[in-house]
Amino acid sequence: MVKPALLMTGEMMPLIMRGCEVAFTVHRYWEAADRDAFLKEVGPSVQAICTGSITGVKTTDPMMGLCPNLKIISNFGVGYDSIEVPAASRRGVVITNTPDVLTEEAADTALGLVLTTVREFYRAEKWLRDGHWAKEGDYRLTPSLRDRSVGIVGLGRIGKAIARRLEAFGVPISYYGRNRQASVGYPYYADLVSLARGVDTLIVVTPGGPETQNLINAAVLNALGPRGILINISRGSVVDEAALIAALKARTILAAGLDVFQNEPRLNPAFLELDNATLFPHLGSASQFTREAMGQLVVDNLMAFIAGKPPKTPVPETPFKGW
Numbered sequence: 001m002v003k004p005a006l007l008m009t010g011e012m013m014p015l016i017m018r019g020c021e022v023a024f025t026v027h028r029y030w031e032a033a034d035r036d037a038f039l040k041e042v043g044p045s046v047q048a049i050c051t052g053s054i055t056g057v058k059t060t061d062p063m064m065g066l067c068p069n070l071k072i073i074s075n076f077g078v079g080y081d082s083i084e085v086p087a088a089s090r091r092g093v094v095i096t097n098t099p100d101v102l103t104e105e106a107a108d109t110a111l112g113l114v115l116t117t118v119r120e121f122y123r124a125e126k127w128l129r130d131g132h133w134a135k136e137g138d139y140r141l142t143p144s145l146r147d148r149s150v151g152i153v154g155l156g157r158i159g160k161a162i163a164r165r166l167e168a169f170g171v172p173i174s175y176y177g178r179n180r181q182a183s184v185g186y187p188y189y190a191d192l193v194s195l196a197r198g199v200d201t202l203i204v205v206t207p208g209g210p211e212t213q214n215l216i217n218a219a220v221l222n223a224l225g226p227r228g229i230l231i232n233i234s235r236g237s238v239v240d241e242a243a244l245i246a247a248l249k250a251r252t253i254l255a256a257g258l259d260v261f262q263n264e265p266r267l268n269p270a271f272l273e274l275d276n277a278t279l280f281p282h283l284g285s286a287s288q289f290t291r292e293a294m295g296q297l298v299v300d301n302l303m304a305f306i307a308g309k310p311p312k313t314p315v316p317e318t319p320f321k322g323w
Contacts, residue, residue: 004306005045007067010055012076015292019299020050023306029057043067048302051083052076061087071323072311074301076294077285078102078158079235081208085317095318096301096311099157101293102285107161109259109283110203110233117229117257117278118143118201143229143254145169151199153192153215154206154234155181162203174199196223201231208235218243221253228253233284236262245270248277259284 006024011017020026027046032038043066051059052075061084064070073083075097088095116122124139133139149172152159163173163186174187176195181188189195192215196202202224206212216230216239224230230253232239241262247253259280261267271277285291301311310320 004047005042006048006050006302007039007042007046009049009051009057009059012050012052012055012298013291013295015295016050016076016298019296020302023303024048030055039063039066044069047071048305049073050076050298050302052298053079053082055082057082059083059088064088064091064093072096072302072305074298076298078106079208080315081235081237085209085315089318092321093318094311094320095315096298096313097315098294098297099313101297102290103157103161105285105287105290106158106233107165109280109285110158110162110205110231111165113233113257113259113278113280114201114203114229114231115145117231117255118145118148122278123275143227145171148201148229149174149199150201150203151176151189151195152186153177153195153202153204155184155186156205158233159203159205160184162205193219193223196220196228197225200225200227201229203231204234204238206234206238208237212238214238214240214243216240216244218247221247224253226251226254230256231258232256233259236260236264241268245274248274251276 003023003025005027006020007027007029010030027042029035046067047069049059051057051073054076059073059082064087070093073088073093073095075083075095078097078099080095080097083095120142127133127139150166152163152173152175155175155177166173174189174195176189176192204216221243244256248256255276257278260282264282271279297313301313304311308323314320
C-alpha cells in the first residue's frame with residue numbers, strides 16, 4: 001500500500017521522525033536546495049504537514065496552496081502562531097497542537113523564573129562563585145514574594161497551573177483576559193493597564209500572534225511601577241522589547257524575568273547588559289519527559305488521520321468536521 005505523503009518543515013525529535021516514517025512518505029522540506037521547486041514537485045501529493053515553531057519555518061497560505069490535498073497540520077507545541085491559521089481554516093485544514101502534556105512543566109518553569117527573578121538567585125550564586133561571599137560578606141537583601149501580588153495575563157491551562165502554585169505561596173492573584181471566567185474566583189480586570197496598576201508582579205501567559213503583538217507596552221510597564229516585576233513565558237512578540245529595555249534601564253520597573261524573546265535565539269544584546277533582567281533560553285517545556293509526551297501527541301494526531309479517526313487535539317479555530 002502506498003503511504004500518504006507528509007511534509008516535515010524541519011528536523012524533529014527522533015520519536016516524531018520514527019513515528020512519521022512508519023505511516024507516511026516523509027518529504028524533508030529543510031533539506032531541499034530549492035524549497036519552492038521542491039514544494040511544487042511534492043506538494044500535490046502532501047496530505048499532512050508536521051511542523052512547529054522550533055523548525056523556524058512558517059506554514060503560510062501560499063505553502064498550503066501548493067498542497068491542494070492537505071488535510072492536517074500537526075504542530076509541536078501549544079502555540080501555533082507559526083501557522084497562518086485563517087488560511088488553514090478557509091481551506092478546511094485541521095491544525096492540531098500539544099496542550100495539557102506540557103502544562104505542569106511550563107508552570108514549573110514560570111515559578112522557577114519568578115523565584116529566580118524576585119530573589120535574584122542567579123546573581124546570588126554568581127556572587128558566591130566569583131568569591132565575593134568569602135571576601136566581602138553576604139549577598140545583598142533581595143525583594144520577596146511575601147509582600148507581593150501577582151497579575152496573570154492569560155488564565156488558560158498554564159495560567160491556572162501557575163495560579164495553583166502561587167496559591168500555595170499565599171500570594172494574592174488577579175487576572176486579565178478577553179472575558180471573565182465564571183468558574184474562577186480570582187479578581188478579574190477587563191483592562192490590562194488597570195491590572196498592572198493593581199499588582200506589582202505581572203506574569204504573561206498569552207498566545208502569540210497578531211492579536212497580542214506588543215500587548216505589554218510602555219503604558220502597561222509604567223502602570224506596573226518601580227516595584228514592578230514582569231515575567232514572560234508566552235511569546236517574545238507579546239512584549240514591546242524596546243519599551244521593556246527602556247523601562248529596565250530607567251528603573252521604571254524593578255526587574256524582568258524572560259523565557260522568550262523576539263527573534264530568538266538571537267535576542268537583543270541590550271538585555272545582556274542589564275543587571276535587572278533574568279534570562280532563560282526558552283526552557284518552558286524543555287524536559288525530556290515532557291518533550292517526549294509532546295512528540296508522542298504530534299504522532300498520535302497524525303495516526304488518527306491515517307486511521308480516519310478524529311484528531312486528539314484540534315485547535316479551536318479549525319474544529320474537526322471529517323476528513
